[in-house]
Amino acid sequence: MIIVTSFIRQSVAGLRALLVLTVVLGLLYPALVWGVGQAVGRSQAAGSLVTVDGAVVGSSLIGQEWKGEKWFHSRPSAGDYTGDVSGGSNLGHGPDLDAAVAERAKQAGIPVQGSPADALTASASGLDPHVTPENAAQQVARVSAARGLPASDVQRLVDEHTQGRTLGFLGEPRVNVLQLNLALQGLTTAATG
């Protein structure tokens, strides 16, 4: 009985404590971080958005789906880069994954053997903005043929957009597909214009 009354009394105290903590941790703390972001990191806080002629065309952090021969393609995605959902295939190593990979290879028109692993595997987020430099290099011939550009020019563009490891050792070498394709479009305009 003493335990029960004690539990009730402590619950009432706990409710009041939770309300005060909610004001501090649920309102003031996020507001403080938001405010700092507005002062010193507005672009990052907004999502590192990329604009062309004043219109937002994407985020440099979020991968996009690129259809057609003339663009560099992103990795396969379990969510088709729609952005309203995120996640991966969750397939473990085994026949189901092998079948999915064969299907992706057919869709992309590339062989299973000899293609870079990231070209045939879906990322964890379904929004991976990067491909490996090997993946990009393998797409150079297709893209340059479709655009009528010299392959060497397109490969140079890939090289320029290859980011090395951060600080020389952190993470992996990678190519941001959105930025590469925007530069590619600029190159095409310059060549034809």
Next chain:
Amino acid sequence: MSDTLSGLLTIGVLVVALVVVHVPLGNWMAKVFTDERHWRPERVFYRLSRVDASSEQGWRSYSVAVLAFSAVSIVVLFLLIALQGVLPLARGAAMHLDTALNTAVSFVTNTNWQSYAGESGVSPVVQTLGLTVQNFVSAAVGLSVAVALVRGLARSGGATIGNFWVDLVRSVVRVLLPIAVVGAVLLLLGGVISNLAEPTTITTVSGGQQVIQGGLVASQEAIKELGTNGGGYFNANSAHPFENPNALTNLLEIFLILVIPFSLPRTYGVLVGDRRQGFAVAGLMAALWGIMLTVITWSEVHSAAGPLGSLEGKEVRFGPWASSLFAASTTGTSTGAVNSLHESYSALGGGGALFSMLLGEISPGGVGTGLYGALLIAILTVFISGLMVGRTPEILGKSIGRREITLTALALLVMPALVLVFTGIGLVLPNVRAQMLASGPHGLTEVMYAYASASNNNGSAFAGFSADAPYTNLTLALCMLLGRFVTIALVLALAGSLVAQRRRPATSGTLPTHSPTFVGLLVGISLVVSGLTFFPALALGPLAEALA
């Protein structure tokens, strides 16, 4: 630079950072929980919430306060989620009631298992007022309980183990909040978003449509890692580029996950007046973390040499090394955040993540939970060693009698009992089998992973398992509740039993609990206990898959 060198350097930088920071942070936490004075904002808090901060509590009052606060938290969070549709900024977010109950229990127990997808399941109001708040206070509860157990060992012949409300508030005000603010700002500068925008549809360069998400993510992300919570703002968790955009934020997030659990042994050493005791516990945690990291990394890097690599379920910017480092750290700390999909790991990589949880979250374990879990193993170890050499088992001058070893053994048995019983029941139920994505050994691992994650209050998942159904939502919630609060009640009872004893001086017959030999015993006992308990189940799951 080769992948191997890059991966080893990354681990090296992380370890150096932890070694450097654990001393001041560990000392600071020891000071926080022994300080006689309240800070001014804390006094305002005690006045506003009218809790009694003036007197210490015995283990019963302390337990009642912990349970009452957690019960109220569950009710409030459940109501917030259930009523989110009528609250502002709902934006169509909705959950079934069983999912809402699962989520409320999940965030209050520091599990952060998510049966919902962040993009569609919860409104921004629930994310900040509900989930962010619980990320702080559930971690503070774990920290408080750990400190109460340490007081039981440190004090001699007392009746009280501290005041829960003071421990709770100081954990938030003096430990979690300052680090979270710094961490959130650094994450934000690294690219983690923090805005009030609605999801916006844009037209892409190639003419497609894409939704760009918004949200106050940076503030939630920092405490999600620091409090070893792990519930993602988005479904893809720390694999989502808006939660974890690059290699630097990734390293920072792993650091935030590990920093408090690896600093607490120092706090323990300072509080019991013998820092060597802290080194021994840190040695146990570091050894287990190192072993699991090696197993997972080796398996993932090894499978990357195959024709398909190991990039299914991994991001290009992280690759196998930084993904494995995150996986070992998140499963060893009861965090459960992921930057890659554990279900798509190789058999031994995913099995390693599972075993990392089954060790009982002591490598190095969650905020507070890791320390009290490791101390339970230490008590079990002195008991077994005492039996072997025929001496009265004792730790820090407190004898481990019938009551102490009973409480310890029960506390250590709660989690294995929940995992094995509920996995077994799940596997014979047709509805649960229908929720599996995989079949065969990998399907068994899916179900076992889910109940191991819930019972250990971890929260990571083999996410192919469609857990969002009434039976699994409710049984997983039950595992989270029992795994958390039965253990806490037993730990606090143990603290009460230990604090009443006078500390006896060490004699020549006392087994030293700080020597390298003792660390070896700790590692051996923890591996043997979990190995014996789970080997038959693991043999049917990850081991069968690896040998196939």
